[in-house]
Amino acid sequence: xxxxxxxxxxxxxxxxxxxxxxxxxxxxxxxxxxxxxxxxxxxxxxxxxxxxxxxxxxxxxxxxxxxxxxxxxxxxxxxxxxxxxxxxxxxxxxxxxxxxxxxxxxxxxxxxxxxxxxxxxxxxxxxxxxxxxxxxxxxxxxxxxxxxxxxxxxxxxxxxxxxxxxxxxxxxxxxxxxxxxxxxxxxxxxxxxxxxxxxxxxxxxxxxxxxxxxxxxxxxxxxxxxxxxxxxxxxxxxxxxxxxxxxxxxxxxxxxxx
Numbered sequence: 001x002x003x004x005x006x007x008x009x010x011x012x013x014x015x016x017x018x019x020x021x022x023x024x025x026x027x028x029x030x031x032x033x034x035x036x037x038x039x040x041x042x043x044x045x046x047x048x049x050x051x052x053x054x055x056x057x058x059x060x061x062x063x064x065x066x067x068x069x070x071x072x073x074x075x076x077x078x079x080x081x082x083x084x085x086x087x088x089x090x091x092x093x094x095x096x097x098x099x100x101x102x103x104x105x106x107x108x109x110x111x112x113x114x115x116x117x118x119x120x121x122x123x124x125x126x127x128x129x130x131x132x133x134x135x136x137x138x139x140x141x142x143x144x145x146x147x148x149x150x151x152x153x154x155x156x157x158x159x160x161x162x163x164x165x166x167x168x169x170x171x172x173x174x175x176x177x178x179x180x181x182x183x184x185x186x187x188x189x190x191x192x193x194x195x196x197x198x199x200x201x202x203x204x205x206x207x208x209x210x211x212x213x214x215x216x217x218x219x220x221x222x223x224x225x226x227x228x229x230x231x232x233x234x235x236x237x238x239x240x241x242x243x244x245x246x247x248x249x250x251x252x253x254x255x256x257x258x
Contacts, residue, residue, distance in 0.1 A: 002231045004029035007080045009073070011063050011120060012090030014041040016189035017139060020223035021087055022046075026054030028227060030085070033076050037062045037090075063090045063116030073123040082131055085230040086124045088117040089139040091157075093191055098152045106153045113157035117164065121179075125172070132176040137229050138165050140181040142245050158183075162241050169239030178238040180229050185245025186210055187217040212247025 008025050012018035013034035025032045026049050036042035039060030046058035059075075061068045076083055091113045094105050117138055128134030143151055144158030165181040172179065186192065186207040196204045207216055222244050228234055229242075243249055 001029035002227065002233065003085070006030045006084040006230070007033070007076065007082055008085035008087065008230065009033045009035060009076060009083060009120070009124065010087040010089060011035045011061075011116070012139075013058075014038045014045055016089075016191065017184070017187065017219045017222045017226070018087070018089040019045055020219035021089065021226045022056060023049055023054070024220070024223045024227050025085075025230070026056055028231075030055075030230075031080060032056040033059055033072070035059050035061045035063075035072060035090070037064075063088075063119055064112050066119055069119045069123050073127070077127055083124050083127050084134060086120055086134070086136045087139070087226060087230070088120045088137070088161075090116055091139065093154055095151045095154065097150045101153065109153040110157050110160075113154065114160040114164075117161055121164075121168065125177070128177050129172070129175050134177045135230050135234075136168075136177065136179040137226050138179070138181040140165070140183040140241060142183050142185045142243065142248055145183060145241075145243075146249065165241065166239050173238055178229070178234070180234075180238060180240045180242065182222060182225055182229075183241055183243045183245070184222050185217060185243070185248040187219060187222060187244075189219055192216070210248045210251065211245065212251055215246065217244065217246055 003025055008030045010018050010022045010032060013022045014036035022032050022034050034042050034046050034056050043058040046056040049056045059072050061072045094109050138161050140161045141158040143155040144162050162181055165179055169179040208214055225244055
């Protein structure tokens with residue numbers, strides 16, 4: 001019960017890392033507000049967790065909408081009195097050569113992946129400041145720290161998350177708020193499952209070869225670190241970009257076929 005009596009918001013909670021974190025948070029005693037644009041899937045997963053003894057609520061909400069995010073946070077505070085933890089996980093993935101990528105697609109990635117994190121923090125921060133406590137965990141990516149062909153918009157957004165994390169951790173640390181980011185490597189999320197299905201075994205093998213551990217990571221393995229940062233076991237950790245990459249960052253990167 002490492003999160004006993006804590007109120008947590010997790011975005012992008014219908015699948016992948018967000019779902020794994022929501023499940024683990026519930027097991028550890030938190031009340032979890034599961035936020036996702038896919039309301040039907042989010043409700044299904046929330047119901048499954050609650051059936052197993054968890055306490056979650058599914059909320060249909062887009063991190064791309066300031067109004068929806070504000071309403072979700074206000075309702076959470078009205079119902080539960082406070083917000084102890086925010087996990088900014090929701091994101092989209094559009095990979096394309098910058099010479100071919102339309103500006104509309106670029107704007108969409110930045111709006112959801114970076115400004116969506118801003119929206120979450122902007123809405124939650126005043127409530128955490130009022131209480132003098134809180135933990136914010138932003139899901140970044142190794143793509144914000146290394147170069148991958150044709151993922152410029154995604155990498156730019158994730159790099160922005162890293163900078164945002166460091167800046168705000170320094171500013172709001174005196175208010176009792178810890179802000180950290182996690183940079184996963186190749187994780188077998190639904191997004192990567194889709195890529196394996198579409199691109200075949202070559203993508204899977206290349207992803208495995210990136211890691212010193214010679215495998216892809218699992219969403220629940222990332223969720224364990226999210227839990228640690230959310231808990232009172234990490235009281236002196238803030239402003240960190242924690243890599244969960246199976247040793248990807250200690251090896252040369254692979255090159256996709258050109």
